[in-house]
Amino acid sequence: MRIKNKKLRILLSRKLSVAAAVVLIIMILTAFIGPFLTTYDPHEMDLSRRYAGISREHWLGADHMGRDLFTRIVHGGQTSIGLAFFGVSIGVSFGLLLGLISGYYGGIIDVLASRFIDFLMAVPTFMIAIISLAILGSGGINSGIAVGISTIPLFMRIARAQVLVVRESEHVKAALMTGVSDLRIIMTYILPEVLPLIVVAFTINLGTALLTISILAYLGIGVTLPTIEWGSIMSGGRGVMIAFPLGVIAPGIAVTLFVTCTSLLGDGLKDAFDPKAGE
Numbered sequence: 001m002r003i004k005n006k007k008l009r010i011l012l013s014r015k016l017s018v019a020a021a022v023v024l025i026i027m028i029l030t031a032f033i034g035p036f037l038t039t040y041d042p043h044e045m046d047l048s049r050r051y052a053g054i055s056r057e058h059w060l061g062a063d064h065m066g067r068d069l070f071t072r073i074v075h076g077g078q079t080s081i082g083l084a085f086f087g088v089s090i091g092v093s094f095g096l097l098l099g100l101i102s103g104y105y106g107g108i109i110d111v112l113a114s115r116f117i118d119f120l121m122a123v124p125t126f127m128i129a130i131i132s133l134a135i136l137g138s139g140g141i142n143s144g145i146a147v148g149i150s151t152i153p154l155f156m157r158i159a160r161a162q163v164l165v166v167r168e169s170e171h172v173k174a175a176l177m178t179g180v181s182d183l184r185i186i187m188t189y190i191l192p193e194v195l196p197l198i199v200v201a202f203t204i205n206l207g208t209a210l211l212t213i214s215i216l217a218y219l220g221i222g223v224t225l226p227t228i229e230w231g232s233i234m235s236g237g238r239g240v241m242i243a244f245p246l247g248v249i250a251p252g253i254a255v256t257l258f259v260t261c262t263s264l265l266g267d268g269l270k271d272a273f274d275p276k277a278g279e
Helices: 006-013 015-036 069-105 107-121 125-136 140-167 170-177 182-219 230-240 246-273
Strands: none
Touching: 006 015, 006 246, 015 069, 015 246, 069 107, 069 140, 069 182, 069 230, 069 246, 107 140, 125 140, 125 182, 140 182, 170 182, 182 230, 182 246, 230 246
């Protein structure tokens, strides 16, 4: 059966991207449905089973406090993936809005917004997140907000650059000459041209956001106990890594897999939305 939609056909032809999408869906479903299906309490300690190996009862063994590792990773995934979506959504919301306004109206608004974003872009993303956490305080929600703040410059620059191109197109100029309102022009002509690039950037930055959140939790300045997160699981297991290496390796693989899959899917989406693709 031949797929008529050109973009979907191009995406499906990228086998790695399709495989990455399948793995991502499985990880997301596991993170948000799995906690309701797991047998063990992720906080339950039982020293009689500490350092238990992989078995039918404990799929990834039990850590130094006798807690089921698989259960903790499933629950931690809900926090990690949820905060990644939350953070990048903040970045998209504010970055897209600023990019549309500054790119469309130009003038002093564009100058001020661009200089501010240039200043933020000069600071490493991770440092922006740390500074934001220093102001907001540690915690899960604040970690998501900090990551969101750090991604605003990226999304604004992407949106602004595309708006500047589309604003000079003939159909936008014709709409202006016929008296169409600015809001309608932005929503009808400009936003549809910007959204594909935003979708690609959103997908790729999900992995970056999750990695940042995990690093912050690993360092002890992000998600705090008793909330479980992949970075905090690795942090708790580093002191007993020789006795129980899975405590660090398993959540590390989860983070790596998620970041790799978002990158591969983002590449596939980029090819699919490329107007020159398939020519």
